């Protein structure tokens with residue numbers, strides 16, 4: 452990885468004073484996905500430098516937009532700064548994305564930050580079934596990529612209110628008739644396993660629309676462990692929740708449920724990671740490498 456500068460935790464933490472971000476343990480507990488607590492030391496040692504760097508790149512873009520506007524003698528609407536977050540299923544994309552959203556808006560209160568996921572661009576289960584893709588959920592062909600690129604084009608053309616479909620883990624499906632709204636944020640964080648994906652059949656790559664991208668990396672065995680832990684938590688949480696996708700499994704034999712999740716990991720998510728997600732790692736502007744306990748131990752910043 453010649454085109455990346457590698458930092459260990461200490462080197463990265465020393466880039467800026469780490470008292471910049473103000474957040475309490477309780478606030479932190481609220482943004483974790485399920486159960487585990489993101490460590491406050493991670494916030495100070497990793498995220499202080501990360502948001503300071505993101506803000507620098509953000510300002511660069513704004514500056515370039517002003518210069519362009521000046522040169523063209525034309526008022527140009529300021530398109531949002533888009534940050535893409537990629538990585539395997541269960542590596543911690545949504546947790547990191549929520550943390551970034553909170554820390555960026557907290558540290559730079561004048562910024563309007565919007566967070567969304569590309570999960571909503573997966574075809575509905577009905578459509579996946581029609582296309583014989585139910586067992587390929589999360590693979591490139593299971594996403595409506597042209598809808599996603601059209602959406603990103605609308606975002607960059609600064610349309611006032613852009614809607615996008617929503618996915619629910621509770622339904623394990625697209626939520627019918629419900630949409631998210633993007634209303635001209637300064638920063639749009641978009642997380643999903645396909646955010647750095649290479650094009651299929653000459654499509655435009657979504658990352659062409661990004662100003663900055665982050666890949667969250669970890670060893671396969673660890674991610675599998677996190678996937679299984681999240682699965683067990685979802686079973687426990689939904690034991691008494693008949694409308695939830697996990698309810699039936701939660702109330703059946705535990706070993707059968709665990710076996711199914713292990714198979715899903717091996718046959719779906721791990722295959723997807725190896726074939727389509729991991730190969731996109733070296734396209735990211737920044738790689739956050741995690742170790743045991745979700746601790747970030749190495750940071751790689753691309754410089755060409």
Ligand SMILES: Nc1ncnc2c1ncn2[C@@H]1O[C@H](COP(=O)(O)OP(=O)(O)O)[C@@H](O)[C@H]1O
Nearest residue numbers: 484485487489540541542543544545546681745
């Ligand atoms: N920094 C972290 N500290 C502790 N737990 C974490 C952290 N990041 C993720 N997790 C846990 O790991 C699991 C997967 O994280 P999640 O954000 O849901 O992943 P993804 O969005 O990539 O599928 C969840 O159970 C979540 O609570």
Ligand SMILES: CC(C)(COP(=O)(O)O)[C@@H](O)C(=O)NCCC(=O)O
Nearest residue numbers: 539540541570588589644715719720
């Ligand atoms: C919708 C997803 C592709 C996205 O996952 P995420 O990275 O948000 O956890 C995934 O949750 C999924 O449904 N995977 C298919 C196999 C499974 O049920 O794990």
